[in-house]
Amino acid sequence: MTQDDMPRTVRTLLRELDRASLATILPAEPAGWPYASLVLVAVDHDLSPILLLSDMAEHTKAIKADGRVSLLFDGTGGLDQPLTGPRATVLGRAERIADDRLKARFLARHPDAALYAGFKDFAFYRLTVDRAHLVGGFGKIRWIEAAELVPPQAEGLAEAEAAIVEHMNADHADAIQLYATKLIGRAGDGWTMTGIDPEGIDLRRGGEVARLAFDEPLRAAGEARKALVALVGRARALP
Structure with a gap:
């Protein structure tokens, strides 16, 4: 994997996986501690992760207080030596959205979520990516800025x-x-x-x-x- 391949490797990881580990900053006791949880993810055409979160979840309370989050996409599943496989941590800010196209893209990716997506205490969130940290295996490590991660665009x-x-x-x-x-x-x-x-x-x-x-x-x-x-x-x- 060359330096030029790394942004595409990150994009591929995000699109291949339908779940990630979400890290937020707890606003209440124990305040200030990082909190990690499992979330389902879909990724938009511009590589923005889309989440469906419950208002009652600790990570949602944290996002409402501080939108800075990170998502770990782990592509090492099934490998005999997991540390040789790729994983990417994406940093960005999460905000609540009301976008029918993004909702539809998430529900197409996770059809079972339609059972609860309409509940009043659930809402969709979009992560604006700031940068990513890729570990592509031993010695294949790099911070990648958002501008490098922008995928090709197809009109319409x-x-x-x-x-x-x-x-x-x-x-x-x-x-x-x-x-x-x-x-x-x-x-x-x-x-x-x-x-x-x-x-x-x-x-x-x-x-x-x-x-x-x-x-x-x-x-x-x-x-x-x-x-x-x-x-x-x-x-x-x-x-």
Whole structure:
């Protein structure tokens, strides 16, 4: 992994994982102590993490007092030597949001959350990323500023995403299954698409998530169909 690869490694980690460890600063006794908790995460097209939090949770009380937080994305699962694997800590400020598109992106990533997302004591939060600290393995360590983490942008894709995902799941479930089994090497039936961004697509099957990257980033929403068809062709060409 070169220095130039590190920002993309961080973006890939954030998009591959559907959960993270959230660290906040407790406002009440024991005030001032760091507090870590497990949260479900979705990541927007601009790499902003999206959270759904309960008002009763300690981390939510902490965020209301001080929005500075960090999220640890751990990509070392399943490795014989975890310390050789990548993990990234993202620092930023969390704020409550009322954005229907971000809510929809989170719920597509975590469909079971729809059971409680509408409760009065739950709300969505968006993290504005300030910087990230990547540990990519032994000796592969670097602070990365937010400007370096900005992903490629595809004109109109964020607005078209919900329709693309709905169409793929309704009319091309066989293609999604090929993506998962042939191109990613995942087992089982029933994979669905939960998101598409300029750098790839997100899939889910029950409690399992998967990420499939495009060969080249999309530059506009109109390029999505061509890229998805090309992935099907590649999958069908495999034994």
